[in-house]
Amino acid sequence: MKKYFLILILLLAGFLRFYKLSSVPVSLYWDEVSLGYNAYSILKTGKDEHGNFMPLTNFPAFGDYKPPLYIYATVPSIAAFGLNEFALRFPSAFFGTLTVLLTYFLARKLTASDKIGAISAFFLAISPWHLQFSRGAFEANLGLFFSTLGIFLFLHTPKIKWLILPSLASFLAAMYTFTGQRLFVPFILIILFIQFRKDLVKNFKIALFAAIIFGITFWPLYSFATQTIEGRLRFDEVTIFKDLDPINLSVTYREKDNYIWWSGIIHNRRLNYAYQYLIHYFDAFNPSFLFSRGDVNPRLSIQEVGELYYFDLPLILAGVYFLLSSRQKYRFLIIGWLLISPIGPATARETPHALRMIHILPTFQIISALGAYYLYQLIKYKKAYITVLSLVIFLNLFYYLHMYYIHWPLNFSGAWQFGYKQAIESIKPLYRDSDQIIVSNSLGRPYIYALFYLQVEPEEYWKDRNVYKDNFSFIHVDNFGKFRFVDSIDPGNVKGKSLFIMPPGLTPTNANIIKEIKDPKGNTVFEISQLIN
Amino acid sequence: MKILFVIFFTILLLSVKLMPLPQCSLRMAIQALPPRIFQQTTTDSSTQNPLITRFFHNKAGIFGSEFGKCYLNFFDPVLIAKNTLYIGLIPWAYFIYSLLLRKNLILISILLILPIIPFMEINLPVIYLHKLFAIIGFVIYMKNKK
Numbered sequence: 001m002k003k004y005f006l007i008l009i010l011l012l013a014g015f016l017r018f019y020k021l022s023s024v025p026v027s028l029y030w031d032e033v034s035l036g037y038n039a040y041s042i043l044k045t046g047k048d049e050h051g052n053f054m055p056l057t058n059f060p061a062f063g064d065y066k067p068p069l070y071i072y073a074t075v076p077s078i079a080a081f082g083l084n085e086f087a088l089r090f091p092s093a094f095f096g097t098l099t100v101l102l103t104y105f106l107a108r109k110l111t112a113s114d115k116i117g118a119i120s121a122f123f124l125a126i127s128p129w130h131l132q133f134s135r136g137a138f139e140a141n142l143g144l145f146f147s148t149l150g151i152f153l154f155l156h157t158p159k160i161k162w163l164i165l166p167s168l169a170s171f172l173a174a175m176y177t178f179t180g181q182r183l184f185v186p187f188i189l190i191i192l193f194i195q196f197r198k199d200l201v202k203n204f205k206i207a208l209f210a211a212i213i214f215g216i217t218f219w220p221l222y223s224f225a226t227q228t229i230e231g232r233l234r235f236d237e238v239t240i241f242k243d244l245d246p247i248n249l250s251v252t253y254r255e256k257d258n259y260i261w262w263s264g265i266i267h268n269r270r271l272n273y274a275y276q277y278l279i280h281y282f283d284a285f286n287p288s289f290l291f292s293r294g295d296v297n298p299r300l301s302i303q304e305v306g307e308l309y310y311f312d313l314p315l316i317l318a319g320v321y322f323l324l325s326s327r328q329k330y331r332f333l334i335i336g337w338l339l340i341s342p343i344g345p346a347t348a349r350e351t352p353h354a355l356r357m358i359h360i361l362p363t364f365q366i367i368s369a370l371g372a373y374y375l376y377q378l379i380k381y382k383k384a385y386i387t388v389l390s391l392v393i394f395l396n397l398f399y400y401l402h403m404y405y406i407h408w409p410l411n412f413s414g415a416w417q418f419g420y421k422q423a424i425e426s427i428k429p430l431y432r433d434s435d436q437i438i439v440s441n442s443l444g445r446p447y448i449y450a451l452f453y454l455q456v457e458p459e460e461y462w463k464d465r466n467v468y469k470d471n472f473s474f475i476h477v478d479n480f481g482k483f484r485f486v487d488s489i490d491p492g493n494v495k496g497k498s499l500f501i502m503p504p505g506l507t508p509t510n511a512n513i514i515k516e517i518k519d520p521k522g523n524t525v526f527e528i529s530q531l532i533n
Numbered sequence: 534m535k536i537l538f539v540i541f542f543t544i545l546l547l548s549v550k551l552m553p554l555p556q557c558s559l560r561m562a563i564q565a566l567p568p569r570i571f572q573q574t575t576t577d578s579s580t581q582n583p584l585i586t587r588f589f590h591n592k593a594g595i596f597g598s599e600f601g602k603c604y605l606n607f608f609d610p611v612l613i614a615k616n617t618l619y620i621g622l623i624p625w626a627y628f629i630y631s632l633l634l635r636k637n638l639i640l641i642s643i644l645l646i647l648p649i650i651p652f653m654e655i656n657l658p659v660i661y662l663h664k665l666f667a668i669i670g671f672v673i674y675m676k677n678k679k
Contacts, residue, residue: 275619282614282622287605292598310601321633402589407576 005118006104013100013125016401017093017134022085025136026409026520027418029299030445032137033452034061036088039074041458049451050475051462057176057224058231062445063474065230069177070139083455088137095145096134100125102145103362106152107369110330119369124362126397129307131404132300133358140358143178146170147185147359151337154192155330158199161206168214175221179234180356182225183344188359191336233473238348240280246272283351284342284360295354298412304403307354309396311389312368319371326374338363410520419525420449422517423501426528428454431482434530435496438484442503443525447477447485456481491531500529535675542671545618546664552615557603558654562596569595600652607648613663621667628670 028036038048038059048059048071058065073091081087103124108117124130133141150170157164171189174181193200200207225231236242250269257263283289290308294301301307308316323331341360345353372389379385420443427437431454439446451461465480478485489500491508500511504524507513511529519525573590606612614622632640650659 278614278619279611282610285610287608288602291605292602304598321630324630325634399589399594402585406578407573410576 006101006121009104009118009122009125010097010101013121014093014097016125016131017096020405021089021093021135024405024409025299025416026413027416027421028085028088028137028449028452029416030062030448031064031066032088033448034445035066035071035074035137035139036078036083037448037452038066039071039078039088040083040452040455042071043075043078045458047458049458049461050467051458057221060230060475062448063230063469063472064234067139067175067177067179069173070137070142073142074137083452089135092137092141093134095142096130099130099134099141099145099148099362102148102152103365106148106155106362107366109152109155110334110366111328111370113373116366116369116373119372120362120366123312123365123368126393126400127361127365128294128302128305128309128400128404129354129358129364130361132302133355136299138355138358139178140180140355143174143181144358144361146174146177147181147188148362150174150185151188151192154196157203158196161203164203164207164210165213168210169217172214172217174359175218180344181359182221183347184341184359187340187343188337191333191340195330195333195336230473235347237472238350240276240347240349241273243276243349246276277346280348280351281342281346284345284357286352289352289354295352297350297354298408298415300354302400302404302408303412304407305396305400308364308368309393309400311392311396312364315368315371315375316364317371318375319367319369322370322374323367328370334363334366338367413519413521414525417443417449418519419443419517420446421453423526423528424450424453426515426517427499427501430499430530433497434482434499436482436484436494437499437501438486438489438494439501440503440506440526441485441487442506446501447480447483450483451480491533494531495533498531498533500531501526502529503527535678539668539672539675542621542624543668546621546667549616549618549664551660552612554612554651554660555606557599557606557652559652560654562599562603562652565599566592566595603652604648607651607659612660616660616663617667621664621671624670624674625663625667626670627674628666631670631673 034049038061041047041049042054047053048055048061050060052060055068057068059068059071070091073095074088077087077090081090100121104114104117104121106117107120108114111117130141133144147170150167153163153167153170157167171181171185175185223231247269250267250272253267254263257267289295289306291306291310291313293303294305294307320335322328323334328334338360341357341363342352345351345356348356376382376385423439427434431437437450439450450456461480466478467475468478469475476485488506489502489508491510494508498511500507502508504527507527507529508531511531513527513529515528516524517526517528570590570592573595574586577586577590610622613625617625629644632644647659647662650657
């Protein structure tokens with residue numbers, strides 16, 4: 001296989017990930033800004049936004065206790081490019097491009113074919129699912145790179161046994177990067193242990209040594225995730241197992257059966273929870289999610305195209321068939337990887353969830369490539385097949401790119417909290433002359449945008465900020481410097497020269513509106529007004 | 534003994550309450566065309582070449598998208614699982630796999646055409662076929678099992 005095809009694929013992958021990276025998605029959403037400001041704070045002071053020195057297992061941030069590795073990966077990027085959108089999204093785009101290269105080597109190893117490797121890499125390069133998360137500061141995308149690297153290195157351990165150490169290190173890095181990986185890595189390790197059980201037994205000593213090192217380095221994260229309220233917070237917030245409906249249903253049915261002994265077995269709440277879990281598990285393979293509309297959250301999908309293209313459907317079906325019928329060597333690993341990926345995300349209420357399930361990539365692309373390749377071997381009119389397939393692929397790709405760059409930013413700017421950047425930059429010239437700047441909390445967590453876009457030095461921020469934790473352990477900032485962040489305002493209590501950044505309808509009636517911040521569709525997001533009392 | 538298992542499995546599957554297909558038909562797909570065309574063509578810039586706008590946003594493409602959604606609803610794993618009590622999903626998949634192994638093109642073609650029936654609003658209870666496929670898959674499995 002000529003190397004320049006791979007180079008072309010990588011160039012395409014890089015271009016699709018870096019083109020207009022700062023402006024599409026249309027703005028930074030709050031988690032991105034939080035990642036960026038915490039990275040900036042680490043760069044400047046070695047401490048996070050709350051003054052914790054070099055956190056190891058988590059960054060408290062908004063009280064969501066973000067895993068640390070993406071933030072640390074962003075530090076060099078911010079040092080090089082400054083505190084801006086490009087620097088923040090650079091690690092995701094960079095490692096997303098590297099994941100395409102990794103997919104080539106991984107697929108080549110799994111299928112012993114560099115053609116299938118190249119096709120897999122190409123399919124991932126143009127994948128809507130992967131592009132969506134490579135172009136935003138998503139920890140999950142970096143986590144995907146690490147877990148895929150871990151799997152790739154593990155594949156080589158029968159021949160080069162010491163590679164088990166960097167393999168487990170990669171898996172560990174994945175778990176320190178994204179929460180969802182903590183419910184994927186254990187299962188993929190089980191799959192890998194089953195696939196390579198004979199080799200692991202043969203190299204038992206080094207496997208044991210690697211497992212011990214892994215256990216020691218995993219221990220801090222494990223302790224935090226399982227033995228602290230903060231560590232369990234996110235899981236408790238989203239899990240279906242905290243939902244009371246299955247229990248209520250069980251009680252209702254048993255009551256109707258007059259609490260007879262067998263009713264407790266048939267209408268057991270554990271069976272109800274298991275039933276709910278299975279619904280959430282199989283949601284991962286919902287055809288509308290995969291091929292038609294994608295994730296219902298407009299931040300995670302452009303809503304017009306599925307997570308996969310329509311052409312992937314027949315290719316995946318063909319790929320699964322050929323994988324099983326040709327008794328391909330790594331069929332257990334590939335199918336196992338595909339089937340265990342939704343296990344973790346199925347514990348959450350919102351399913352299917354493209355972000356939490358991103359570690360399923362690039363199995364779809366590898367299987368799709370297998371299908372495309374084996375169909376090529378079978379079909380008589382090969383030139384016609386290639387022509388038609390290429391045409392279909394490029395039509396799908398161009399349609400996706402058109403919708404991604406033209407329609408999605410216009411239709412869904414609200415999902416990305418558009419307006420904060422423009423509002424903060426508008427008040428910059430007036431900042432010095434104002435006594436206070438009052439910002440509405442309506443779009444959520446405005447303080448982090450003020451810190452980010454004004455590039456407030458962390459030590460300045462720490463001097464007079466007012467931070468509190470609510471009953472759910474979420475962290476809120478009421479004020480820092482001249483900024484006050486409010487849900488509602490009584491203009492009578494505001495003294496001096498005040499600036500307001502409020503959504504329409506909340507601007508004080510006696511304030512003078514000096515600017516309106518409009519979204520790409522022309523709707524007013526914020527009104528900037530001034531009041532002198 | 535195998536026959537008993539098959540009978541038990543069949544009774545179990547037939548006793549499961551049927552979950553219908555989501556509402557999705559030719560009429561609804563045609564109704565969706567004007568608003569979607571309008572929404573998509575107005576989103577495109579007025580300075581954009583109209584040919585590009587027509588290329589990306591046309592009735593054929595939008596109809597194809599609506600049809601695809603309706604078609605794939607028939608193969609929704611959650612729908613199949615709920616109609617076959619989850620345990621029937623594996624025999625269902627085994628049935629499809631057996632068809633492919635035997636290269637039974639006629640049955641495969643019929644399977645691929647089935648979702649068009651509810652799309653055309655033909656009043657045939659095709660959704661029951663998921664139960665039938667699961668039962669047949671189970672029978673084939675029991676027959677092949679030594």
